[in-house]
Amino acid sequence: MMIAASxxxxxxxxxxxxxxxxxYQKIWLSPLLICPLILVVVLLATHTSYAQYNSGxxxxxxxxxxxxxxxxxxxxxxxxLLKKNALAIFASLLIxxxxxxxxxxxxxxxxxLNNEMVxxxxxxxxxxxxxxxxxxxxxxxxxxxxxxxxxxxxxGSIVGPLVIRIFRFRRAASKGLLLGMGAHGxxxxxxxxxxxxxxxxxxxxxxxxxxxxxxxxxxxFPYLSKILLS
Amino acid sequence: xxxxxxxxxxxxxxxIFIWGFLLIGTWLSAALHIQIPGSIIGLLLLFIxxxxxxxxxxxxxxxxxxxxxxxxxxxxxxxxxxxQYDEIFGIIGIKLIVVIVLGTxxxxxxxxxxxxxxxxxxxxx
Numbered sequence: 001m002m003i004a005a006s007x008x009x010x011x012x013x014x015x016x017x018x019x020x021x022x023x024y025q026k027i028w029l030s031p032l033l034i035c036p037l038i039l040v041v042v043l044l045a046t047h048t049s050y051a052q053y054n055s056g057x058x059x060x061x062x063x064x065x066x067x068x069x070x071x072x073x074x075x076x077x078x079x080x081l082l083k084k085n086a087l088a089i090f091a092s093l094l095i096x097x098x099x100x101x102x103x104x105x106x107x108x109x110x111x112x113l114n115n116e117m118v119x120x121x122x123x124x125x126x127x128x129x130x131x132x133x134x135x136x137x138x139x140x141x142x143x144x145x146x147x148x149x150x151x152x153x154x155x156g157s158i159v160g161p162l163v164i165r166i167f168r169f170r171r172a173a174s175k176g177l178l179l180g181m182g183a184h185g186x187x188x189x190x191x192x193x194x195x196x197x198x199x200x201x202x203x204x205x206x207x208x209x210x211x212x213x214x215x216x217x218x219x220x221f222p223y224l225s226k227i228l229l230s
Numbered sequence: 231x232x233x234x235x236x237x238x239x240x241x242x243x244x245x246i247f248i249w250g251f252l253l254i255g256t257w258l259s260a261a262l263h264i265q266i267p268g269s270i271i272g273l274l275l276l277f278i279x280x281x282x283x284x285x286x287x288x289x290x291x292x293x294x295x296x297x298x299x300x301x302x303x304x305x306x307x308x309x310x311x312x313x314q315y316d317e318i319f320g321i322i323g324i325k326l327i328v329v330i331v332l333g334t335x336x337x338x339x340x341x342x343x344x345x346x347x348x349x350x351x352x353x354x355x
Contacts, residue, residue, distance in 0.1 A: 014303050032302050036309035043310070050314050057307035064304045065256075066249045066297055068269035072276035073294035076287070088348035096341035103333040111325040121329060125337055128308070129267040147315050148330065150308045155327075155334050157302075163338045173349035174342045182338035189301040199298070205341075207270055214265055 002048075006056035013038050027161060032154050032186060064185070068127070071188075071203035078200040085173050085201075092174075093205060096181035097212045100125045101221055105228050116141055122221065123213060124148040125156070127184045130210040134217045138225075149184065156183020157190045176201025181209050237292070244293025251276045 017031040017038070043053055054061075075082065082089070101122055108118040120140035123131040128149050135145035160179045169175055175194055179187035180202035188206055192199030255275060256268025264271075279285045312318055318326065 010306055011303070014306055032305060032309060035306050036312075039306070039310045040313050043313070050311055053310065054307055057310070060304050061307045063245075063297065064301075065252045065269045065272075066245055067301055067304055069248050069251045069255070069272040069276055070290070070294035070297040072273045072280065073287070073290055074298065076277055076280040079281070085349055088345050088350070091348055092341045092345035095344045096337055099340045100333065100337045103336045104329070107329040107332050111329050113322070113325060113329070117322075117326070121326075121333075124330065125334065127267075127269075129269070133265060133267075144315070144317070146308070147312055147318065148326070150305065150312060151318075151327070152330050152334055153305060154309065155331050156338065159331065159335055160338055163335060163342065167339060167342055167346075169342045169346050171346055171349045174345040177345040178338040178342035181341040182334050185301055186305055188298075189305075192298065192301075203298070207273065210270065211266070 002052055003056035006048075006053045007059060009042070010035075010039065010057050010060060013042075027158055030154075030157055032157055064128075067185070071207070074196060074200040075204060078197065081197065082200070082204060088173055089177065089201075089204060089208060092177050093181055093208050093212055096125075096178070096205075097209055097216050098220065100181075100213070101216060101224065105224060109228060115139070117144070119225075120144040121148055123217065124152040125182055125184065126210045126213050127206055130214065134213060138217055138221055150186075153183045153186030157186045160187055160190055172197035173201050177205045180205025184209075241292050241296045244290055245297060248276070248290055248293055248297065 014031060014035045017029075017035040020034065021029045021031050039053075042048075043050065104121045104124070105118060108121050113121070116139070119138050120135050120142075122138060122140065123134040123145055126134075126149070128146055131145050131149045132142035135142045156179065160183060163178065164175050169178070172195060176191045176198040179191040179198070181187075183190070184206050188199060188202040191202035251272040252269055255270070255272030258264075258271050259266060259268045276285075276290070280287060280290075317323065
């Protein structure tokens with residue numbers, strides 16, 4: 001009963017939030033913000049634990065796996081454009097990944113967070129399974145990283161469009177790459193709202209960023225953290 | 231009505247087919263002890279199969295469009311899960327949010343600047 005209720009409830013509230021968002025077009029009405037908020041209120045009001053809720057809703061989280069695989073399709077369709085932009089893709093993502101590491105270290109140190117939190121923050125902009133692996137590798141706490149990943153995704157899907165507007169980025173490549181780099185799947189979903197090209201670049205960014213981050217966390221990160229944390 | 235059902239059935243069958251690639255990817259990742267998760271290996275396999283014309287676009291197109299189009303829905307349970315962590319609230323929570331917001335803006339801006347500099351081919355709107 002609980003299983004069906006949490007699954008159906010999540011889906012219904014999600015599509016209701018989506019409808020509201022489509023109707024009013026306000027950034028802060030993002031379904032990724034409103035829908036979980038409503039669900040949290042419902043859980044608290046009905047004294048339902050997260051574990052109980054998740055027994056049904058977990059099926060939706062499981063679909064993230066095949067959804068990641070499915071990004072092969074837009075990439076296949078837009079292969080020529082991606083190939084033409086190989087340089088832009090690699091250069092921007094290499095910089096993006098390096099900035100993600102540096103900014104996490106610097107900002108977290110300025111805020112006076114402890115080392116474990118700093119290390120858990122570093123991989124936050126990439127997709128959850130890899131972020132958790134990297135967190136484990138560099139001395140963070142993987143479950144904490146999983147939370148930071150989702151908070152980053154939420155943040156990115158809200159600030160991403162603002163960054164695009166402020167910097168006046170015009171190309172589909174830039175919009176897509178920055179959304180996928182900065183906010184993994186959540187950014188990619190936002191990128192598909194801009195258009196299929198933006199979405200395709202974003203899905204590729206999500207994947208390449210994850211791979212580049214694995215490499216950087218084993219090479220660049222140890223040096224930098226030795227300098228900054230000692 | 232029949233058409234809607236047919237479409238829904240097509241999407242479900244295609245999702246199961248795509249899920250197969252995930253399973254193969256996960257298996258390969260474990261068997262070969264590589265750090266890359268199964269979903270990314272599955273993506274690469276599906277891409278190669280499409281490119282090599284081993285599978286037809288029509289076999290996966292509807293399912294893939296659904297999965298990529300409804301991606302946000304799949305993040306909802308994880309976002310609700312944030313309530314399990316007390317660390318997120320209070321002073322430390324505020325600091326964490328500030329670090330994440332500033333960090334995300336800096337990452338996105340730098341990625342965008344470099345991409346805008348080198349990108350070519352797509353229509354400038």
